Amino acid sequence: MTWLVTGGTGYIGSHVVRAMTTAGEEVVVLDDATTGRDERLEPDVPLVHGSVLDRPLLDRVLRSYRVTGVVHIAARKRVAESVERPLFYYRENVHGMQTLLEAVVDAEVRRFVFSSSAAVYGMPDVDLVTEDTPCAPVNPYGETKLVGEWMVRDTAAAHVVAYANLRYFNVAGAATPELADVGESNLVPMMFRRIAAGEPPVIFGDDYPTPDGTCVRDFIHVADVASAHLAAARRLRADPATALTLNIGRGEGVSVREMSRLIVQVTGRPDLEPVVAPRRPGDPARVVASADLIAKELNWAARHGLREMVASAWEGRRLHG
Numbered sequence: 001m002t003w004l005v006t007g008g009t010g011y012i013g014s015h016v017v018r019a020m021t022t023a024g025e026e027v028v029v030l031d032d033a034t035t036g037r038d039e040r041l042e043p044d045v046p047l048v049h050g051s052v053l054d055r056p057l058l059d060r061v062l063r064s065y066r067v068t069g070v071v072h073i074a075a076r077k078r079v080a081e082s083v084e085r086p087l088f089y090y091r092e093n094v095h096g097m098q099t100l101l102e103a104v105v106d107a108e109v110r111r112f113v114f115s116s117s118a119a120v121y122g123m124p125d126v127d128l129v130t131e132d133t134p135c136a137p138v139n140p141y142g143e144t145k146l147v148g149e150w151m152v153r154d155t156a157a158a159h160v161v162a163y164a165n166l167r168y169f170n171v172a173g174a175a176t177p178e179l180a181d182v183g184e185s186n187l188v189p190m191m192f193r194r195i196a197a198g199e200p201p202v203i204f205g206d207d208y209p210t211p212d213g214t215c216v217r218d219f220i221h222v223a224d225v226a227s228a229h230l231a232a233a234r235r236l237r238a239d240p241a242t243a244l245t246l247n248i249g250r251g252e253g254v255s256v257r258e259m260s261r262l263i264v265q266v267t268g269r270p271d272l273e274p275v276v277a278p279r280r281p282g283d284p285a286r287v288v289a290s291a292d293l294i295a296k297e298l299n300w301a302a303r304h305g306l307r308e309m310v311a312s313a314w315e316g317r318r319l320h321g
Helices: 011-022 055-064 079-084 086-106 140-159 187-196 222-238 256-266 292-298 306-320
Strands: 002-006 026-031 047-049 067-072 111-117 162-168 170-172 202-204 219-221 243-248 275-277
Touching: 002 011, 011 026, 011 222, 026 055, 055 086, 067 086, 067 222, 079 086, 079 140, 086 140, 111 140, 111 222, 140 162, 140 243, 162 222, 170 187, 170 222, 170 306, 187 202, 187 256, 187 306, 202 256, 219 222, 219 306, 222 243, 222 292, 243 292, 256 306
Parallel strands: 002 026, 002 067, 026 047, 067 111, 111 162, 162 243, 170 219, 202 275
Antiparallel strands: none
């Protein structure tokens, strides 16, 4: 069978493609080339430039490559930008999902993996976030991901499609340096940028109700996120009745201050003591996943630790400059 991976030249998408092709899966990539890098793909992976909003293109790709399953990763994902441009996010993430699902149904594709996000939970007041924790997103980005999950669930029920919605938490690291995150919207690359400029990393708020006053997050290695997508894809192939929504995390909380200390150690700049800035609106105090359900359903568990995440990400940063 052949999997269409949307957003496959992006940071997370390229890791998913690498994991799937290494495991022997046939993959074709669709990417609109706005944030991805074509060179992240191996030369023998078919790549089509285009958007999930382009229905005629989707129809041609699904037909030409005889696609039997989709892994949908393509999305706009900057929280602050989603607040400033909500309609843009609804067009790209929600109407894009609608267009893709319509093409999938018409092509009789029966397997669908959706890359969702812990942003669907909003600001949960629990020690561990389970899949049953109420969803209350606090920004348009999180809202579009939750709407996307609903669309997948309802379409799957109406058209006999096996599906898995994967909610991943704070992604970091790199399987290899050339696949590293070159953006600056996530915590680790944001801190790297300042350290590379000789400036101390910034912590947004140190007065949260947490042990050291800074936000607590569940950091997950991108290679583990990729292996979870592969496990989900194989489950859908084996069981056409699959209907899953799963967290992807390590189940371990790490404070932003702890993370900043590790980052300055790994980068060789322990002299750069983090500085504290005011809180950012909408940042919850603690968001840590329960990973029990994914372990049960997919026999999956995270394999990479925190230092490995930071060291591999820094190696990638040094490669890309």
